[in-house]
Every structure is written in structure tokens, then in C-alpha cells.
Amino acid sequence: MAGVIARHGRIDILVNNAGRSHVGAVDETGEAEQRALFEVRFFCPAALTRAALPHLRTRRSGAIVQSAAREDDCRSRESPVPLQISPPSPELW
Numbered sequence: 001m002a003g004v005i006a007r008h009g010r011i012d013i014l015v016n017n018a019g020r021s022h023v024g025a026v027d028e029t030g031e032a033e034q035r036a037l038f039e040v041r042f043f044c045p046a047a048l049t050r051a052a053l054p055h056l057r058t059r060r061s062g063a064i065v066q067s068a069a070r071e072d073d074c075r076s077r078e079s080p081v082p083l084q085i086s087p088p089s090p091e092l093w
Contacts, residue, residue: 001048001051001055012061012063014056014063014064015065016048017065018040018044019041020037020040020041022037
């Protein structure tokens with residue numbers, strides 16, 4: 001984050017849209033693969049959010065968008081999955 005701020009002056013929005021595909025039943029997926037999936041889908045976005053929040057709080061401005069691949073949705077493929085962006089909570093600032 002420091003490099004981005006140094007180069008561009010500020011962060012306006014963080015989009016966490018990391019993901020990778022995986023096909024297989026949970027009982028057929030090894031622990032290393034499961035941990036790698038959690039690293040990309042949970043721990044990396046959490047780390048980026050933690051890194052961006054101090055800057056966004058200082059500026060009292062900005063947004064964080066959490067997104068996931070459609071394949072992560074358990075509903076049927078015919079069911080639309082809208083992008084949901086919530087306004088920042090006043091408690092955040």
C-alpha cells in the first residue's frame with residue numbers, strides 16, 4: 001500500500017476480487033489445496049483490507065469492494081448474482 005500511495009498519492013478504492021477455480025469434493029481435496037484456496041480467497045483479501053484501512057480512515061474517504069467469482073456461488077447458474085457494494089459504515093471512520 002505504501003508504494004501505491006507514494007506513486008499515486010492516495011487510495012480511493014480497494015477491490016478484492018481474488019479467486020481461482022477448484023473442482024472436487026471436499027473429502028477428495030487435500031489439506032494443502034484447501035489451505036491454498038483459503039489463502040487466495042480469504043487471507044489475501046483480509047490482509048489487503050487491513051493494509052488499506054488506516055489510509056482510508058485517515059482520509060475519511062474511500063471504498064472497499066468484496067467480490068467473488070460466480071463459481072463460488074452455490075445457487076444455480078441461471079440465478080443472477082448481483083455485485084453488492086455497501087456504503088462505508090459511519091463506525092468505520
